[in-house]
Amino acid sequence: MEGLNPDKERRHTGRLLSRAQLSDWAFEVELERPVGFMFSAGQSIRLFVRGQGRDYSIASGPSGTTLSFCVRMVEGGSVSPVLAGAPVGTPFSFSGPHGVFTLRDSPRPVVWAATGVGVAPFLSMVRVGAAGFTLLHGVRQLGDLFHREEFEAAAARYVPCLSQVPAAGCFPGRVTAWAAESLGPGRYDFYLCGNRQMVRDFILLADDRFPGSRVYTEIFF
Amino acid sequence: MTSLLSGERVPKSNERIEACGELDELASVLGALAASLSERQAEAIGEIRQIQGELLHIGARLATTPGSPTLDMLRVPSAGPVEAMERAIERMEKSLPPLQGFILPGGHPSAAWAHVARTVARRAERRVAAVAAMIPGGPPGDKPGVTPGGDLPFLNRLSTYLYVLARRCNQEQGISETLWKA
Numbered sequence: 001m002e003g004l005n006p007d008k009e010r011r012h013t014g015r016l017l018s019r020a021q022l023s024d025w026a027f028e029v030e031l032e033r034p035v036g037f038m039f040s041a042g043q044s045i046r047l048f049v050r051g052q053g054r055d056y057s058i059a060s061g062p063s064g065t066t067l068s069f070c071v072r073m074v075e076g077g078s079v080s081p082v083l084a085g086a087p088v089g090t091p092f093s094f095s096g097p098h099g100v101f102t103l104r105d106s107p108r109p110v111v112w113a114a115t116g117v118g119v120a121p122f123l124s125m126v127r128v129g130a131a132g133f134t135l136l137h138g139v140r141q142l143g144d145l146f147h148r149e150e151f152e153a154a155a156a157r158y159v160p161c162l163s164q165v166p167a168a169g170c171f172p173g174r175v176t177a178w179a180a181e182s183l184g185p186g187r188y189d190f191y192l193c194g195n196r197q198m199v200r201d202f203i204l205l206a207d208d209r210f211p212g213s214r215v216y217t218e219i220f221f
Numbered sequence: 222m223t224s225l226l227s228g229e230r231v232p233k234s235n236e237r238i239e240a241c242g243e244l245d246e247l248a249s250v251l252g253a254l255a256a257s258l259s260e261r262q263a264e265a266i267g268e269i270r271q272i273q274g275e276l277l278h279i280g281a282r283l284a285t286t287p288g289s290p291t292l293d294m295l296r297v298p299s300a301g302p303v304e305a306m307e308r309a310i311e312r313m314e315k316s317l318p319p320l321q322g323f324i325l326p327g328g329h330p331s332a333a334w335a336h337v338a339r340t341v342a343r344r345a346e347r348r349v350a351a352v353a354a355m356i357p358g359g360p361p362g363d364k365p366g367v368t369p370g371g372d373l374p375f376l377n378r379l380s381t382y383l384y385v386l387a388r389r390c391n392q393e394q395g396i397s398e399t400l401w402k403a
Contacts, residue, residue: 040294100226100281100294189228207222207230214228 011048012037016090017066019083022146026117028059029083030068031092038062039097041124044218045069048093052078055098057120057193057218061127070117070146072220101218103130106189108214113175113202114138115194118220122193123147126154134159134183136175138198141165176201179209186210193218226281227289237283240352243345244280248273250341254334254383262331262393265386268309272379275302279372283349287356298371306378313389323401328391335387339380346376 014031021027039045044057045067056069074080086092103110103125112122115138122135134157139145145160152158159171159178166172175198190206190213192199199217206213222230223238231238255269278296285291326336353370391398 100291102294104228104290203224203230211230213230215224215230216228217224 011093011095013091013093014067016086016088016092018088022070022117023144026070026072026144026146027084028068028070028146030060030066031094033060033065033067037067037097040102041128041130042099042102042121042218043097044099044101044121045094045096046098047079047083048095049079049082053095054079057099057101057118057124058097059120059123059127061124064127070120070123072117099218101191101193101216103191104189104214104216106214108187108189110134110189110191111179111183112136112191113179113194113198114192115175115198116144116220118194118218119147119151120193121218122191123150126150130154132156136161136178138163138175138194142167142170145170174198174201176205180205183210187212189214189216191216194220225286226284227286227291229286236348236352236355237286240283240345240348241280243341243348244276244283247338247341247345248276250334250338251276254331254338254386257331257334258390259331259393262390265389268306268382271302272306272382275375279349279375282372283352298375303374303378306375306382310378310382310385313385317385317388317392321400324388325399325401326387327399328387328396329394331394332387332390332396335383335390339383339387342376342380342383346373346380349373349376 012034014034016029017032018030019027039058039062041062042057044055046053046055056071058067059070060066060068071080071083073084101121110133112133113136114122119137131154133155135151135155136159137145137148137151138161140163142162142165148158148160159175160169161171161173161175161178163174171178179202188206188210190202190210192202192215196219199219203215203217206215223233224230225237251269251273255266258266281295282298285295327333350370350373353373356370388398
């Protein structure tokens with residue numbers, strides 16, 4: 001029954017160009033971008049390693065010449081250890097772009113909330129010119145706030161939230177706790193990207209405290 | 222409460238959520254149908270998998286309110302999947318005897334599953350039609366071609382496909398169709 005296959009399922013190949021450590025548990029990978037591979041900031045690719053597929057939000061901008069994404073190291077995992085150890089030049093197969101976690105025009109103030117490598121799609125949005133947003137950046141400790149300067153330069157308000165090791169200038173707690181304490185009443189466009197618990201807690205908070213808001217989510221497992 | 226793809230928080234009783242649930246049920250029943258088919262019916266199994274994928278696209282459109290910028294990210298309904306299904310219907314009908322009357326659903330388990338899937342497809346079509354009816358003419362800002370109504374032809378042809386597939390399943394298994402005797 002030809003005619004039903006969407007083009008986004010087509011496999012692409014990109015060679016590994018570089019890898020950079022972001023923290024002791026995460027790194028950033030840069031692949032060559034296949035000619036004609038188009039995407040919007042906030043979308044993801046599905047990377048295949050030995051038959052296993054993993055979704056990664058694209059962190060690079062849509063006009064960039066390469067594709068980069070942030071990887072959380074999973075000890076004993078099927079994909080991240082391969083990405084961590086592959087030599088430069090290794091070809092990787094992927095499909096995409098996938099997803100609709102993209103920035104929409106809106107009259108409401110925009111609040112992004114990210115945990116861990118969940119900042120990746122927001123990086124892409126910043127690199128395509130997004131500005132004036134509030135970003136709640138939730139990590140465990142100060143050293144995990146990767147790409148902080150890039151976000152601070154574009155954000156109307158950048159709120160680093162440290163859930164485990166407090167540090168000067170950072171909110172001591174989770175992103176949901178900051179929003180509950182400090183976000184004024186109103187209707188917002190919330191973009192939530194990160195672990196399931198954060199997304200679930202934030203949605204409950206939005207329903208309770210910010211009715212009439214829009215909520216867009218991307219869950220990292 | 223739950224989220225639409227276009228970001229609005231809506232009650233779980235929302236008609237779009239209800240219709241999405243019907244599509245989810247339909248995709249699941251199609252999975253049961255595919256699991257009941259024989260190895261000789263690999264073509265139908267492949268078709269069912271593609272239909273399940275198409276239902277996800279329809280669900281995404283259903284979960285997006287008209288006028289939302291989210292629509293720009295979604296695939297517009299096209300004639301391709303409908304035409305592909307019509308070709309599949311024609312292919313199966315070529316090997317089937319003409320209908321002699323009303324058929325009672327049943328026979329081989331695979332045929333029975335196809336009939337169950339057909340009835341769920343009909344219900345999903347009704348739910349999607351109900352959502353489409355709430356958008357008379359499409360509201361300002363609606364993207365042409367991207368309304369639930371645009372997906373109705375696919376859902377309509379799907380129940381026909383499943384009816385023919387049910388007959389084909391019984392034929393494949395050598396089981397006679399049971400005609401209704403009034």
